[in-house]
Structures are given as C-alpha cells and as structure tokens.
Amino acid sequence: MWRPPPDDEVDGIRQEVRRARRRWNGYVVQRAAYGVVAVVAVAAALTLLLALVASSAAFIAALAGVALALIASACRLVAGAWRAWLGKARAPAWVDHRATMDGRLATLLELDGQPPAFFQPLLVESTLARRARFTPEEVVPSPVPGIALVAALVALGCVGMAVRLAPLLEPPPLAAVHGEGAGTASPPIDGLGSLFRRAIAAIASPAPPGSDASGAPGNAAVGTTGPAAEDRTGFAGLPGALQASIRRRLWGERWAHAGPGAPGSTRARAGAADQQRASRERRTNAAGDADDVRRATPSLDPGAEAPAAGTAAGAGTGSDPDLFGPATTPELVDEGRFALGLAARVRTVQSGPRPPTGDAPDALPDARPTLAVRQRPDEPAHRVTVPPAYAAIVRDAFAHRGHEGDVQP
Amino acid sequence: MNDAAVGAAAIRDFQDTFAAVRDEIAKVVVGHERAIELILTTFFAGGHVLIEGVPGIGKTLIVRSLADALGLRMSRIQFTVDLMPADITGTRIVEETAGGRRELVFVRGPVFAHIVLADEINRATPKTQSALLEAMAEQQVTVAGTTHELPPPFFVLATLNPIEMEGTYQLPEAQLDRFFFKVLLDYPSDAELTRILGTTTTAALPTVRPVLDRETAAGRVERLRHVVREVLVAPHVERYAAALVRLTVPAATSSESVRRHVAFGSSPRGGQALLLGAKVHALLDGRPHATPDDVEHVAHAALGHRLVLGFSAEAAGVDGARIVDDVLATARRLRP
Numbered sequence A: 001m002w003r004p005p006p007d008d009e010v011d012g013i014r015q016e017v018r019r020a021r022r023r024w025n026g027y028v029v030q031r032a033a034y035g036v037v038a039v040v041a042v043a044a045a046l047t048l049l050l051a052l053v054a055s056s057a058a059f060i061a062a063l064a065g066v067a068l069a070l071i072a073s074a075c076r077l078v079a080g081a082w083r084a085w086l087g088k089a090r091a092p093a094w095v096d097h098r099a100t101m102d103g104r105l106a107t108l109l110e111l112d113g114q115p116p117a118f119f120q121p122l123l124v125e126s127t128l129a130r131r132a133r134f135t136p137e138e139v140v141p142s143p144v145p146g147i148a149l150v151a152a153l154v155a156l157g158c159v160g161m162a163v164r165l166a167p168l169l170e171p172p173p174l175a176a177v178h179g180e181g182a183g184t185a186s187p188p189i190d191g192l193g194s195l196f197r198r199a200i201a202a203i204a205s206p207a208p209p210g211s212d213a214s215g216a217p218g219n220a221a222v223g224t225t226g227p228a229a230e231d232r233t234g235f236a237g238l239p240g241a242l243q244a245s246i247r248r249r250l251w252g253e254r255w256a257h258a259g260p261g262a263p264g265s266t267r268a269r270a271g272a273a274d275q276q277r278a279s280r281e282r283r284t285n286a287a288g289d290a291d292d293v294r295r296a297t298p299s300l301d302p303g304a305e306a307p308a309a310g311t312a313a314g315a316g317t318g319s320d321p322d323l324f325g326p327a328t329t330p331e332l333v334d335e336g337r338f339a340l341g342l343a344a345r346v347r348t349v350q351s352g353p354r355p356p357t358g359d360a361p362d363a364l365p366d367a368r369p370t371l372a373v374r375q376r377p378d379e380p381a382h383r384v385t386v387p388p389a390y391a392a393i394v395r396d397a398f399a400h401r402g403h404e405g406d407v408q409p
Numbered sequence B: 001m002n003d004a005a006v007g008a009a010a011i012r013d014f015q016d017t018f019a020a021v022r023d024e025i026a027k028v029v030v031g032h033e034r035a036i037e038l039i040l041t042t043f044f045a046g047g048h049v050l051i052e053g054v055p056g057i058g059k060t061l062i063v064r065s066l067a068d069a070l071g072l073r074m075s076r077i078q079f080t081v082d083l084m085p086a087d088i089t090g091t092r093i094v095e096e097t098a099g100g101r102r103e104l105v106f107v108r109g110p111v112f113a114h115i116v117l118a119d120e121i122n123r124a125t126p127k128t129q130s131a132l133l134e135a136m137a138e139q140q141v142t143v144a145g146t147t148h149e150l151p152p153p154f155f156v157l158a159t160l161n162p163i164e165m166e167g168t169y170q171l172p173e174a175q176l177d178r179f180f181f182k183v184l185l186d187y188p189s190d191a192e193l194t195r196i197l198g199t200t201t202t203a204a205l206p207t208v209r210p211v212l213d214r215e216t217a218a219g220r221v222e223r224l225r226h227v228v229r230e231v232l233v234a235p236h237v238e239r240y241a242a243a244l245v246r247l248t249v250p251a252a253t254s255s256e257s258v259r260r261h262v263a264f265g266s267s268p269r270g271g272q273a274l275l276l277g278a279k280v281h282a283l284l285d286g287r288p289h290a291t292p293d294d295v296e297h298v299a300h301a302a303l304g305h306r307l308v309l310g311f312s313a314e315a316a317g318v319d320g321a322r323i324v325d326d327v328l329a330t331a332r333r334l335r336p
Helices: A007-053 A056-084 A091-098 A104-111 A120-129 A146-169 A192-204 A217-222 A234-251 A266-296 A330-334 A388-397 B003-028 B033-045 B059-070 B085-089 B131-138 B173-177 B190-200 B217-230 B235-247 B256-261 B268-284 B292-297 B299-306 B311-316 B320-334
Strands: B049-052 B074-078 B090-096 B102-108 B115-119 B140-143 B146-149 B155-160 B181-184 B262-264
Touching: A007 A056, A007 A091, A007 A104, A007 A120, A007 A146, A007 A234, A056 A234, A091 A104, A104 A120, A104 B235, A120 B003, A146 A234, B003 B033, B003 B059, B003 B217, B003 B268, B033 B049, B033 B059, B033 B155, B033 B181, B033 B217, B033 B268, B049 B059, B059 B074, B059 B115, B059 B155, B085 B090, B085 B131, B085 B140, B090 B140, B102 B146, B131 B140, B131 B155, B131 B173, B173 B299, B181 B299, B217 B268, B235 B268, B235 B292, B235 B299, B235 B320, B256 B262, B256 B311, B256 B320, B268 B292, B268 B299, B292 B299, B299 B320
Parallel strands: B049 B155, B049 B181, B074 B115, B115 B155
Antiparallel strands: B090 B102, B140 B146
16 A cells, blocks of 8 residues: 655645646736736727817717727637636646656555555656645746736827827818918928828828819818718717817817717808807898988088998998907917808918808808899999989099008099 | 656657567568557557457558567467467377376466467357456466466457458457457558569568567566556546546436447547557657646557447448547546
8 A cells, every 4th residue: 555645745736736827827917917907098089089170070980990900809808818717627737837847746646545555656756756846836937928018008198199199180270261372371281290290180081073072181171071070969979079079179169060969060160050040130221220220310520431332231242350250269369269150261281272162051141132143344433413412422532542641522 | 866757757768669569660660650650559558459450451460570579478369260269279188207207287378478469369159269268368278277377478469351351250359348449451552662673572581680688578668668567647537538438428428429320439448548559659749747638649559449339330431540539538627
C-alpha cells in the first residue's frame, strides 16, 4: 500500500493554481474593460468629428455605422472575455498547458481525492520540482494587459484631440455678398485646420448635385441640417439633436441650430416669416398712410421726407429692409460673426457662391397693385403745364436731392 | 527509498528492459523501428498484435527474436486451410496407464506457450481462426468441457499476407477486434536493404541474447505489465480517448469522412487499447502519467483495423489510416 502524498503539498499546488486562475481572470476582465473603453472612445472621437464636419444625412448614416461597429466590437470583446474566463474545472489543464508541465499538474489535481496510486508520490514530487513554472507570476506574467491599456489611453487621447481640434474645424465667418465681385470681401483662410476640415468634409459630406448649401459645414451654422433633419421628433430626431448639441458645446451657442426646435426648422422659419410679413405690413401701411397724407396735404417743406424713389414696400422697385431676416443681436456682432437667413446670397471662402435652386417663393401681395402691373418705361418726363397752385409741390417732388452737405441750388 | 523513488525506479526499469529488448531485436531485424516499438508496446500492455506485410519482410524473424530476447517459450503455428482447431488448442487422446487402464488425456496444443506466432492466420478457416478467440480474450482454452488456463504472459502475434488473397479467409471482425494493435511492415529502404543483405549472408549471423532470465522472465514480464497499468490517467485523458472512439462511430461522429466511409466504428476495446498504449508510451517517455499526446501516438495502430469501412471508402481509395487522421483532426478541437 502506497502512502498518499501529504495534503499540504497538494493543497499548496492547488492554491497556486487558484491564484493563477484569479490573476488570469483579472487580466481578462481588465483586457475586456480596456477594450470596451478604447472602442467607446474611438466611437466618441469619430462621432465628435463627424458631428462637426458632416452634413445631417451623412452624420446620421455615419452615426448608425459607428453605433453598429461599437455594439459589434463590444459584444466581441465581451464574448472573448467570456471564452477566456477560466472556470474552476478548466483551471488545472489551462495552467498545466501554460506552464508546459506535460500534464503533470492537471493529472495530479484531477486525480486528487482518489485512492492513492503507485505513481502518485512520484507525480507529486515531479510536479513540486517544477513549481517555479506554475507560479501565478510565471503563468500570467503581467497582471495588467499592457496593449489593451495603451489602446484605451490612445483612444482617450483621440477623444481629447478631437475636442482640441474642434475649434480648428469651425467654419470661417460667412461673407455676405451684395453684388458681383464681392466674394473677395473675406480674406482666404488657410492653414492646417482649414485643410483638415476640408479633407474630412470632402469624405464625410459629399454634396449631392443640386443640393443647397445647408449641409455643408460652412453653412451649417445657418441653422438647417437639410430637409431630412426637419420636423423630426423623438428617436428620429436624436442624431440631429446630438449633432446640434455637440456643435453648441464645442463651437458655442450660435451653432445650436440643428435640432427640430432650432430656428432653421420649418416651424421656426414660418414664425419668423409671419413676423416679417406683419412687420412689412405695418411699415407699408404706415408709409401708405403718410403718402396719402402727403398727397392729400401737399407741403412746401423741402426737407420733408418723400417716398424712396416714389415707391412703397412691395411696389417692385425697392428692397425690404427685413429681407434677410431680423437684425443680428449686438452680442453676436461683437464676436465678429453674424447669422444670415437662408435667402441671403452668401459666398463663403471655401465653398464659393452657390446659386439658389428651386422655385422662387411667392412674392408678398403688393400694397398698390396698380403701380406694379408692369415695369415703368424709361421715358423722359415731359414738361407739362402745372397749375400755379401746385407748382411748389411738383417742383418739390421732382427736385434732385443730394446728400447732406450738398449745396442746394 | 521513498515512494517517489520507488516509482522512478520502476519507470527506469521498464525503460531499460524495453530498450534492451528493442536493441536485441534490432541486431537481427534491420529497420522496422516503429513496428518493433508497437509490438513491444502491445506485449507490455498485455495485448496481441496483428502484423501485416508482404512475404520475406521479416515478420517471423521479429517474433522469434522477441521471444529469444525475452527468454519466453514460443510456439509457431503455420495456418493452412486444413488446420483444425484441435491442432491449435490441443486434444484429448486415449492413453494407457501403467495399470493397463485406458483414459483420455489432454495433450496441450501449441497455443500453450508464452508467445504464439500464428503465421498467415488468414489461410485457416474461420472455425480454426475462432479457436484463438477464447485464448486471446480470456487466456484460456476449453476442450471437451474442460477449461485450461494459459500460462502468463500470453502473447499472440498473427501475420497476414496482403498479396495472396486466393484461398484465404478474411478475419472476422470479432477476431480483428481482439488484436490490440495492427502493425504494418513496409518494404525496407535502400539503406536498410543493403544492411539486410550484408548481415544475413555472412558466416557470422547475429544472434539474440536473452535480456531476461529464462527462469524468472515470466514473472518479470508480469510485473512490468503491472507497472504499465499503474500509470496515472487523468479524467480529461480518458474523456479524450473515449471521444476518439466515439468519433469513429458513424451515428455519433462529427467527422464527415467517418459518416461517409465507415460502416461500423471502433468497439470499446479500441479505447482500452488507446489508453494502455498511451500508458506504455508515457513510461517510455519517463512520465508516470499519460497525456492526450500519448493517446494520439498509438491511435492509428489501435483504431485503424477496428473500423469496418463501407463500399464508398473502397471506391474512393480511403483506408483506415486516413479515417483515423480525420478523426484525430476532429478530436483535437476537444482537447483541453
């Protein structure tokens, strides 16, 4: 009868295996956690960059892709950790293999508790002789998965870099064009940020032919993210809201116009149009009343205000002072930027002028339709006989007025 | 000497004996190292071996050399078509005693030896072949209702000639299953053939020196066989051997080639052969425990002849060795 090996020897081996198992499982958990952190950080960095440079449609598509990749990668990492997790039953064979024990360790621990066998003392002795091979430090050399940790740190660095790059990606101030040749009003912006932004924009935001400039990053600040982003509520509006939120946080409040409640939305623009229409009507009525008064009570005061070019708002020869929307607030002007309405003819440095497309909106009804039936012919005004009682009024009406300082004849 | 040292000494003794016998055989048998190792493995595992090879390749010489090296009693039975079972097991004859009485006396046949060479076993009728069944499985023979124990160790080496199939009787599956290993003897290489010609045509023929003392050889061999059975086998190694056997069964396998070409898979005896062969290999490697690698080392010899292949295998030119290769490839995924 062979004596069984001392319990403390086998227990010591078992404890080493248990420690190695714990160390490995900690390693696996850390590796999965760092991997998830890395994947999430990369996804966040990509989302940030895309939110800044991509159009709404491209951002939605890219966000969906990023989300799918994130979920797939996270699931793969978790599944990998699940497979690599070392259970109690599998631990002896695993440690045996890692420590190149040629089956000694696994055999000893699996047969422990059975009746003593002839070769068991020899197996215990030969296993203990190789004890240095299966210590936890030898089986799992590093308790921290270095590559995964570095990957997580690099990915977090990418997020920080994306945040730092955000100001460089901000589009340059828009240059309002009041006529041909005014495109050179803004100095050309060049540099690394501009180049980077243009490169990413070219990839992430391919402008479809005939599309308006609303999706381009240069005009994204106008407050529209394209027709696809309009009138979205609930879950469908999340990408737009996210994009607007990211832009607002990284570029400032003036870029927060991408959501459904943004000024660029249909509802907001309709409200603005109503306000403008009411404002125009008020001014038109006031001007008409004044004109009526002037016509009814001709004055001889040469300094009295006459209708501009003899017309009223909507008469076809003047411009609505509110054509480009309400005036910019002084706060934004102080920052050197201002917002323009969609209808404004703008020319950016990068994208160049884009002609308006689509059908022209319906004109507001004329306050005096009879004056705008057709274009006024370029005919010289013939001298007519004026009654003496109206001579002063007529002379005043047709007088050539100069600017202040001009010498009146 | 503590218990561990006793175990180590037993392993060393086994290794030394095995190596000595192998070296003695190698004096007269040129080449066939793998075949000799498998034959010795079978011998120390307590099984019987079937040797297949063309005539003149050294089958009988190997067996005779083995018997000489081990110092055991050997008998040779040349199987022919008119060989009767009694010619193997023995028979009862009428013998007159000193008192003038006549009585039936059992005369032992050639099977009563330590090493039995059943030469060209496929030339005998199935009835005669099956006379060996009881001897091989239970190490006993029953004649006229009387059971006679065979002296241990009992080792049968049967040879097959794969060329001359005319007038032969294919071994039944039950008989094949009782062979622990099937060993194939290939043609010698050029160098081996040159050595064979050089050593067998001179006046001084090499002789085999007994490794074991003739008086104690049987007991010594039994002790070595006992040492083999003491080798430790972990449950995961047993599971692996069982999985290998199960993978040869068409109804239970995940191997496509087994499903397609195998009609009947290995019996549990195949698993026993795997584990016992693995134990011998572990001892030869100086280990007191067997591993899955040891099991794989003997898988071809233990499983190949136990597979009953279908017509599709013959049509496709697939043999048992290739099936075992596929089974091993499938089973490696199950290794811990």
